[in-house]
Amino acid sequence: MTASWSTIDCDVHANVPSMAALLPYLDEQWRDSVIDRGLNSLESINYPPNAPLTARADWRGKSGEPANSLDLLRTHALDRWNIDVAICNCLYGVQLLFSEDMAAAFAKAINDWIAKEWLDRDHRLRASIVVPIQNTDYAVAEIERCAGDPRFVQVLVLAMGDSPLGRRQFWPVFEAAVRHGLPIGIHAGSSFRHPVTSLGWPSWYAEDYCAQAQGFQAQVASLVCEGVFAKYPALKVVLIESGVTWLPAFLWRLSKFWRGVRAEVPWVDRTPYEIVREHLRLTIQPFDGPQEPDEVARLIDHLQSDDMLLFSSDFPHWQFDGDEIMPAGIPEKLHTKIRRDNALATYPRLAASAA
Amino acid sequence: MAKHVIAPLSEFPAGSRKLVDIKGRPIVVFNIGGEFFALANRCPHQGGSLCEGRLVGLIEASEPGHYRYSRRGEIIRCPWHGWEFDVRTGKSWCEPDRVRARQFAVSIAPGATLVEGPYVAETFPVRVEDDYVVLEA
Numbered sequence: 498m499t500a501s502w503s504t505i506d507c508d509v510h511a512n513v514p515s516m517a518a519l520l521p522y523l524d525e526q527w528r529d530s531v532i533d534r535g536l537n538s539l540e541s542i543n544y545p546p547n548a549p550l551t552a553r554a555d556w557r558g559k560s561g562e563p564a565n566s567l568d569l570l571r572t573h574a575l576d577r578w579n580i581d582v583a584i585c586n587c588l589y590g591v592q593l594l595f596s597e598d599m600a601a602a603f604a605k606a607i608n609d610w611i612a613k614e615w616l617d618r619d620h621r622l623r624a625s626i627v628v629p630i631q632n633t634d635y636a637v638a639e640i641e642r643c644a645g646d647p648r649f650v651q652v653l654v655l656a657m658g659d660s661p662l663g664r665r666q667f668w669p670v671f672e673a674a675v676r677h678g679l680p681i682g683i684h685a686g687s688s689f690r691h692p693v694t695s696l697g698w699p700s701w702y703a704e705d706y707c708a709q710a711q712g713f714q715a716q717v718a719s720l721v722c723e724g725v726f727a728k729y730p731a732l733k734v735v736l737i738e739s740g741v742t743w744l745p746a747f748l749w750r751l752s753k754f755w756r757g758v759r760a761e762v763p764w765v766d767r768t769p770y771e772i773v774r775e776h777l778r779l780t781i782q783p784f785d786g787p788q789e790p791d792e793v794a795r796l797i798d799h800l801q802s803d804d805m806l807l808f809s810s811d812f813p814h815w816q817f818d819g820d821e822i823m824p825a826g827i828p829e830k831l832h833t834k835i836r837r838d839n840a841l842a843t844y845p846r847l848a849a850s851a852a
Numbered sequence: 853m854a855k856h857v858i859a860p861l862s863e864f865p866a867g868s869r870k871l872v873d874i875k876g877r878p879i880v881v882f883n884i885g886g887e888f889f890a891l892a893n894r895c896p897h898q899g900g901s902l903c904e905g906r907l908v909g910l911i912e913a914s915e916p917g918h919y920r921y922s923r924r925g926e927i928i929r930c931p932w933h934g935w936e937f938d939v940r941t942g943k944s945w946c947e948p949d950r951v952r953a954r955q956f957a958v959s960i961a962p963g964a965t966l967v968e969g970p971y972v973a974e975t976f977p978v979r980v981e982d983d984y985v986v987l988e989a
Binding site: 723728756760763764766 | 908913
C-alpha cells in the first residue's frame with residue numbers, strides 16, 4: 498500500500514467550530530461546568546479568526562470563518578491535491594488553561610472529538626494527540642489512553658509553553674511517546690505564560706508570528722542541550738509550521754557555542770548539527786526563502802540532509818496561493834522524499850499502516 | 853628535528869608550565885604530576901595561546917545527569933574559545949581526527965648525557981650531576 502501513497506500531508510488543522518461541538522465529548526461534570534460558567538471558547542490569539550494567516554480567503558466558510566469542517570478540508574485540500582494521508586493538528590487552546598484538571602478534560606474531549614468527527618469519517622485522516630502538558634502525569638495518561646488507536650500518530654505540544662521542553666519534568670512524555678512509536682510534534686503557538694519574545698510583548702501580529710521561530714530555536718537548543726536525544730535515541734521531533742530556513746544558521750551558532758562549553762553538557766557528545774539531523778524533522782509550510790530557485794536549493798543544501806523535510810499544506814492557514822504547496826526551488830530530486838518517504842520514516846505508525 | 857635542553861628538572865616542578873621559543877616557534881611544555889607534555893602554543897582553531905589556558909579534567913556522561921569525571925588536569929582549554937585539547941595527544945575533544953594541537957616529545961635526560969652530543973643547549977649551563985628537560989622540536 499505504501500507504493501500507492503504519493504502524498505502525505507503532515508500538517509492540516511482540524512478546527513473546533515464551537516464549544517458546542519465539544520460538549521458531547523466532555524465528561525458530564527465538565528460539560529455542565531462549562532455551560533454553568535459560560536465558557537464559550539478556548540480559542541487563543543495565536544490565530545485570531547480574521548487574521549489573514551488564519552485561513553486563506555478561498556478557504557473560509559460562508560460567514561468568513563476559517564475552514565472548520567471536514568467537508569472544507571476534503572474539498573480544498575485532500576481531494577484537490579490528491580492527498581493520501583493527512584495528519585490533523587488541533588490547536589484549540591487546551592495549553593492555555595491554568596487548571597490542570599480542566600486541561601486534561603479538554604484534551605480528552607478534543608481527542609475523542611477528532612477520532613469520531615474526523616478520523617472515523619475519512620480513512621485518509623490521522624491525528625496528533627493533544628496533551629495537557631501543564632501536568633506531565635496527565636499528559637502521559639492521555640497518551641496512554643489514545644495510543645491504542647493507531648490513527649493517532651504523534652503527540653502535539655506548542656512551541657512556547659511554561660518551560661523549555663528539554664527539561665526533565667517532561668521526560669515521561671517523551672518516554673511514553675517513544676514507547677508507542679509517536680514522534681513529538683511541536684507546533685507554532687504559545688500558551689502565553691510568557692511574552693512571545695524574550696524582550697517582552699510586541700505590538701503587532703507580524704512580530705508575534707515571526708517570534709515563533711525564536712521559540713522553536715529555544716526548544717531545539719533545549720532538547721539538544723538537556724540531552725533528550727541522548728536519553729531517548731529513538732525519539733523523533735517534528736517542528737510543525739516552524740518555518741525551515743532559520744534552522745541552518747541557528748545550528749551553526751549552537752554548534753559553535755557547544756564547542757566552547759560542551760563540558761557543561763557532556764551528554765551532547767557530537768555536534769548539535771548531527772543530533773538535529775538525526776532526530777529533527779520540519780514541515781515544509783511556511784517556507785520563508787529567497788525568490789530565486791537556485792538560492793532556495795542552496796538553502797536546502799545547508800540542512801545537509803535529504804531526510805528532514807516533510808510535506809505539509811498547513812491547511813487552512815494562508816501560507817501560499819494557488820495549488821503550489823511545494824515551495825518553488827525545492828530540488829526535484831527531493832520531492833518524493835518530502836511528499837512521502839520522509840514522513841514514512843518519521844512516523845512509525847504511518848509506515849505500519851502503509852505496509 | 854633537534855633536541856633542545858629547555859630547563860633543569862629542578863626548575864620545572866610539577867604543576868608548572870613553560871613557554872619556550874624554538875627557532876621562532878612558541879611551544880608550551882607542561883609538567884603534570886611529573887609527566888611532561890609539549891604542544892604548539894597555537895590553538896588550531898584561531899591561534900589562541902594554549903599556555904594561558906586552564907588545565908581541566910575530562911567531563912563525560914553516560915547519559916544526561918550521569919557525569920563521569922576523569923583525567924583531572926590533563927585537558928588544556930584554550931583561553932579564547934574554550935576548545936579542549938588532550939595534552940597527551942594534542943587532539944581536540946570535539947573533532948579529534950580533524951583538529952589537533954601539534955605535539956612534541958619531551959624527555960628527561962641526565963646532564964652526563966647532555967654535556968656532549970647533538971643537543972642545542974639553552975642559555976643555562978648543563979651540569980653532569982643534574983637532570984634536564986629535553987624537548988624534541
